[in-house]
């Protein structure tokens with residue numbers, strides 16, 4: 001298992017930029033992120049394809065189903081999975097979603113079970129065959145709960161067991177820390193052993209930066225000028 005950064009956006013310019021940094025391992029989208037870039041319904045599949053083309057076949061791209069019944073979610077999921085081999089079908093943690101996850105997993109289609117807020121939800125997602133489980137940190141904090149503690153609980157509970165009989169091709173489940181609001185959330189998620197942090201582009205940039213890095217670079221450049229003029 002390895003720790004990875006996913007980008008939480010549907011914005012192609014952000015994805016291109018982050019992919020060019022050489023450390024991006026995947027992308028997650030959701031209906032809000034797609035609407036934020038002015039996305040249109042009839043362009044949704046083409047847009048997901050564009051993201052897949054930018055990041056390449058080794059980077060999973062989560063595309064969310066907004067269907068509400070098992071059969072509709074399964075139909076949606078099959079269509080989304082047909083866009084590109086690296087598409088992961090994102091499905092909310094709900095009864096119909098669990099049933100659809102089982103059906104899609106049995107067909108070899110990977111699912112990212114999203115909107116997960118508790119350990120029992122995560123265990124059910126795992127048992128239903130989810131490849132990824134996405135506990136939300138920031139939104140749990142928003143209701144005066146402890147998002148990081150909840151993430152820690154999910155990481156430990158899922159890590160206690162072997163779910164390989166339930167997942168597509170016996171692959172290991174990966175926990176995606178979602179609703180990340182700060183670089184510190186990323187730090188804490190990594191210390192807890194979350195496999196992935198999916199972060200908005202602004203947070204990804206903050207993860208690269210540090211004032212001491214800037215100050216150190218400035219003084220190295222100044223001193224190098226002295227070397228050149230010596």
Ligand SMILES: O=C(CO)[C@@H](O)[C@H](O)[C@H](O)[C@H](O)COP(=O)(O)O
Pocket residue numbers: 008028029030062090112114115134138139176178179180181198
């Ligand atoms: O579920 C996943 C990743 O699997 C994410 O795309 C997830 O939807 C987003 O992180 C959240 O919706 C972001 O929420 P917020 O922090 O902006 O309220």
